[in-house]
Amino acid sequence: MAAVAPANSEDLPPKAPxxxxxxxxxxxxxRDVVLRLRGIRTQFGDKVIHDNLDFDLFRGxxxxxxxxxxxxxxxxxxxxxxxxxxxxxxxEMLGVxxxxxxxxxxxxxxxxxxxxxxxxxxxxxxxxTENIIVPIREHAGxxxxxxxxxxxxxxxxxxxxxxxxxxxxxxxxxxxxxxASLARALALDPxxxxxxxxxxxxxxxxxxxxxxxxxxxxxxxxxxILMVTHDLDSLSAICDRIAVLLDKRVVVGTMAELLxxxxxxxxxxxxxxxxxxxxxEHK
Amino acid sequence: MAEAEPTIRYTERAGKSVVEVGGTWTVFSVRxxxxxxxxxxQAAGAGAxxxxxxxxxxxxxxxxxxxxxxxxxxxxxxxxxxxxxxxAQAALFKIVRENMCDAPPxxxxxxxxxxxxxxxxxxIDFYKQVIKLCxxxxxxxxVVVEAILQPKRFRPSAVVRQMYEVWIRxxxxxxxxxxxxxxxIAYQGVQQLKQFGAETFTVEAVGIGMFRELGPLLTxxxxxxxxxxxxxAQIGTxxxxxxxxxxxxxxxxxxxxxxxPRITALLISMPLLAFWGDMAGLxxxxxxxxxxxxxxxxxxxDRLRDTVxxxxxxxxxxxxxxxxxxxxxxxxFEGLQVSGSxxxxxxxxxxxxxxxxxxxxxxxxxFSVIFLLAGV
Numbered sequence: 001m002a003a004v005a006p007a008n009s010e011d012l013p014p015k016a017p018x019x020x021x022x023x024x025x026x027x028x029x030x031r032d033v034v035l036r037l038r039g040i041r042t043q044f045g046d047k048v049i050h051d052n053l054d055f056d057l058f059r060g061x062x063x064x065x066x067x068x069x070x071x072x073x074x075x076x077x078x079x080x081x082x083x084x085x086x087x088x089x090x091x092e093m094l095g096v097x098x099x100x101x102x103x104x105x106x107x108x109x110x111x112x113x114x115x116x117x118x119x120x121x122x123x124x125x126x127x128x129t130e131n132i133i134v135p136i137r138e139h140a141g142x143x144x145x146x147x148x149x150x151x152x153x154x155x156x157x158x159x160x161x162x163x164x165x166x167x168x169x170x171x172x173x174x175x176x177x178x179x180a181s182l183a184r185a186l187a188l189d190p191x192x193x194x195x196x197x198x199x200x201x202x203x204x205x206x207x208x209x210x211x212x213x214x215x216x217x218x219x220x221x222x223x224x225i226l227m228v229t230h231d232l233d234s235l236s237a238i239c240d241r242i243a244v245l246l247d248k249r250v251v252v253g254t255m256a257e258l259l260x261x262x263x264x265x266x267x268x269x270x271x272x273x274x275x276x277x278x279x280x281e282h283k
Numbered sequence: 284m285a286e287a288e289p290t291i292r293y294t295e296r297a298g299k300s301v302v303e304v305g306g307t308w309t310v311f312s313v314r315x316x317x318x319x320x321x322x323x324x325q326a327a328g329a330g331a332x333x334x335x336x337x338x339x340x341x342x343x344x345x346x347x348x349x350x351x352x353x354x355x356x357x358x359x360x361x362x363x364x365x366x367x368x369x370x371a372q373a374a375l376f377k378i379v380r381e382n383m384c385d386a387p388p389x390x391x392x393x394x395x396x397x398x399x400x401x402x403x404x405x406x407i408d409f410y411k412q413v414i415k416l417c418x419x420x421x422x423x424x425x426v427v428v429e430a431i432l433q434p435k436r437f438r439p440s441a442v443v444r445q446m447y448e449v450w451i452r453x454x455x456x457x458x459x460x461x462x463x464x465x466x467x468i469a470y471q472g473v474q475q476l477k478q479f480g481a482e483t484f485t486v487e488a489v490g491i492g493m494f495r496e497l498g499p500l501l502t503x504x505x506x507x508x509x510x511x512x513x514x515x516a517q518i519g520t521x522x523x524x525x526x527x528x529x530x531x532x533x534x535x536x537x538x539x540x541x542x543x544p545r546i547t548a549l550l551i552s553m554p555l556l557a558f559w560g561d562m563a564g565l566x567x568x569x570x571x572x573x574x575x576x577x578x579x580x581x582x583x584x585d586r587l588r589d590t591v592x593x594x595x596x597x598x599x600x601x602x603x604x605x606x607x608x609x610x611x612x613x614x615x616f617e618g619l620q621v622s623g624s625x626x627x628x629x630x631x632x633x634x635x636x637x638x639x640x641x642x643x644x645x646x647x648x649x650f651s652v653i654f655l656l657a658g659v
Contacts, residue, residue, distance in 0.1 A: 111311075124626055140310045140348075143317070149355070149385075150310070150348045156382035157347070170624065188310050189346035220378045221347065222371060 021056030024253035024261060027241060031058040033092075034192055034224045035080065037250075040089035042072070042079055049075050051248040053089070057192075062218055062225040063252070064235045067245030068265060073228045074196065076245065080226070081115055081194055094191060111139040114185030118196045120177035122169040128155065128180045129165035135187045154183040159213055175206045179213075186217070193218075195227035199234055207231060211238045232278035244269075255279070287343060289313060291320050291356065293327035293335075302357050305341030308349025320356045337365040345372060350379040419616045423546065426538045438544055445548030449510040450555055456509070457502055461493070461560035464501060465567025468492055473575045482576060486583055489568030490591035498561035499553075499599045500647055503606035506553065507639040511614035514545055515635040518618025519628040527619070537619065546611040553607030554600055561599065594659045602650050606643050613639040 019026045021036070035057035042049045049072040057063055067073045078084040080091055082098060091098045094112060101109055122131050132151040136142060142150070155165045158179040169177055178198060185193060198214065199207035215238040218225050226243075229235065235242055236255060243252045246263055253261065259270055269275060287307040294301050306312075337357045339345070345353075354376070357363040363380075367373040392400075430436040472485035518541055521527050527537050565587070572578040617635035621627050 124624075136310060136348075140314065142310070142314050142348075146313070146317070146348075146352070150351060152384050153347060153351050153379065153382055156384055157378070162384055170626075186347075189348065216378075220374045 018251065022054045022243070022250040022252050023056070024251065024257045027254070028056070028058055031060065033057070034059050034094060035226070036092040037080070038090050040079060040091070041087045042075055042084060043087055048248060053249050055243060055250045055252065057224060057226055059224050060222060061240040062215070062227065062238055063241045063243055064239035065226060065228045065243045065245070066230065066235065066269070071245040073245060077194060077196055077228055081113070107139065111135070111188050112190055113192045113194070114188070114190035115194045116178070116181045116185045116196065116198060118200065120169060120181035122177060122181055122184065124169050127166050127168055128172070128183070131180065132184050132187050135184065139188055154186055157186065157217070158183045159209070175202050178202070178210070189221065191224060193223050193225045195225060197228055197230065199229065199231045208233065208237070214238060232275050233281065236278050287312070289316055289349070291316070291323050293324055300335040301338055302335045303338045303341065304353050305343070307344040308342060308353060309344060309346045310348035313349055313352050316352055335363065337363055339365055339372065339376070340368045342368060342372060345375060347375065347379050350376050351383065354380060354383060416616060420612065422538050423542060423612065426536065426543055430539070430543060436539060437547055441544035442547045445544050446552050448513070449506065449548055450552035453506065453509060453556055454559060457505055457556050457560050458563040460505065461498065461501055461563040462567040464497055465489055465493060465564035466571045469568040469571030470575060483586065485572060485576065486568070486586045487590050489565065490587045491595050493561050493564035493568070494591065494595040494599045496647070498564055499557040499603045499606060500643070502553065502557045502560045502603065503610065503643045504640055506549070506556065506607070507610045507636055507643065510549065511610045511639045512632050512636050514611065514614030515618040515632045516628060518615055519621035519631055522619065522621040523623065523625055523628060542615040545615055546608060549607040549611040550604050554603040557599060557603035561596070598650070598654050598659060602647065605646060609642050609646060610639045613642065
């Protein structure tokens with residue numbers, strides 16, 4: 001019997017049994033599972049960050065990933081996109097176990113996903129247009145003029161002014177860098193997009209414009225988005241579901257479900273003054 | 284991904300030009316589509332340009348790049364009418380059409396214009412750099428005068444810590460390199476001077492060479508490489524973290540807190556290191572002479588005492604502290620020039636090393652002229 005239970009499950013047993021993929025109740029509705037994590041365990045030295053973590057992401061939805069400082073949001077994101085190797089468990093992306101991918105198959109998988117890093121991570125020696133062209137040249141290799149036109153389209157799509165394409169990242173403001181980075185992430189029209197704190201450091205007006213942009217892109221281009229965020233406004237405004245990192249695992253639910261969820265951190269997070277204010281606004 | 288080919292056909296329907304597209308139009312499949320379209324256009328014999336209606340009902344898969352190409356082929360223009368199979372594709376075409384714009388042309392600059400621009404920019408930058416450096420030097424002098432009036436402000440503990448870094452920790456590398464250079468000079472000296480039987484003059488070659496030039500110069504180059512660069516990197520990193528700004532808001536003068544201890548430390552350490560380098564070089568020369576010349580150590584140092592006057596040593600010792608000040612000032616100055624990004628720390632560190640070595644060698648030349656005129 002003891003062998004079945006994972007080592008840390010005694011710490012804090014979930015209040016109610018969760019549905020598949022850490023959900024409070026099932027929201028799949030027959031959609032494709034674009035990303036499936038099962039039994040993920042990550043650790044640095046002796047410190048276990050995630051243990052036996054399950055999580056599902058369904059096609060076409062926007063999910064916000066939240067958690068306290070040090071709960072491993074970024075680590076989870078880096079594990080999913082393959083920058084960190086999990087000690088145990090599987091990451092299944094678009095129906096393929098990413099652990100088994102090598103060479104060409106891996107490159108094709110990378111072409112179907114996009115990542116926007118927190119501070120943009122644009123290549124500083126290239127202009128915005130050239131930054132957007134990098135993944136296109138690498139994976140599709142189109143004619144130069146076509147690639148420039150596609151890049152100009154992406155620049156416009158993310159709401160940057162036309163002359164931003166010729167600028168170097170260092171000449172852009174923080175908010176514009178985030179948009180440029182999103183344009184690069186969208187270069188190959190990925191099916192799955194990961195955003196790391198997309199609205200951190202933006203002013204409230206800029207942040208809400210960014211939220212609308214992400215929501216519009218998701219709807220019009222059929223994107224599935226997982227975003228790490230601390231912005232309660234984003235969570236209530238654009239996220240279909242919210243994934244909370246609690247006790248080394250993920251609990252996923254809609255805002256309404258999480259408001260009912262009985263856990264001290266969740267209660268403090270969503271019922272605190274900021275959480276209340278954000279909900280009021282988006283009612 | 285197995286990609287179905289994109290298909291394209293130009294036809295007429297009820298007197299209107301129509302483009303029928305089908306198959307897969309994604310960023311991975313549209314390679315070379317424009318040539319293909321050109322051929323299709325010729326095959327259909329349709330008019331070259333002009334607005335066309337797009338029939339996209341046969342599309343299997345399309346993304347923004349594909350939609351962009353289709354709209355381009357339909358004669359560009361945001362007014363092109365598109366018939367789509369379903370809502371999702373209609374939404375995609377709509378968003379692409381709204382955001383279509385001409386790609387700005389690739390900027391190509393005439394090489395001569397580029398060259399002239401670079402020269403002009405370089406000249407102006409150099410001019411600005413000199414002005415700024417003079418201003419910085421003035422700022423340091425003000426702080427130095429204040430510190431002389433209140434000696435506590437030299438902050439001895441910080442100076443001692445810096446001296447540990449720039450002096451004690453440099454002893455091994457300076458010693459080893461100067462020793463080797465001493466050996467090399469002696470060896471070459473013996474080889475060349477032997478040809479006219481003057482090999483005993485090797486002792487003068489080593490002594491004067493090390494004391495006057497190589498001791499202080501080699502030490503200065505090593506110090507510029509390891510301490511000047513460290514100054515720039517340390518202060519630059521603090522600049523990136525806004526630590527320097529924080530100091531200013533607290534009312535601490537960064538020149539007094541960061542720059543003065545480093546300059547003082549290097550001012551004291553450089554002559555000490557140069558002396559150490561001189562000694563290591565002489566030792567190297569002596570060792571080489573015992574091997575190639577059958578000299579004993581006593582003979583070597585006797586001859587050195589008799590032939591190499593004290594002024595050869597003093598000239599080197601006069602130069603060393605000046606080199607130290609120059610290296611420290613440039614290192615700290617470039618550190619304070621760092622702005623914002625981590626990238627500029629790297630750039631300015633390189634610049635600081637190049638500039639300090641350049642200045643050291645120029646100063647060395649000036650010193651030579653001065654000593655020549657002074658007759659020492």
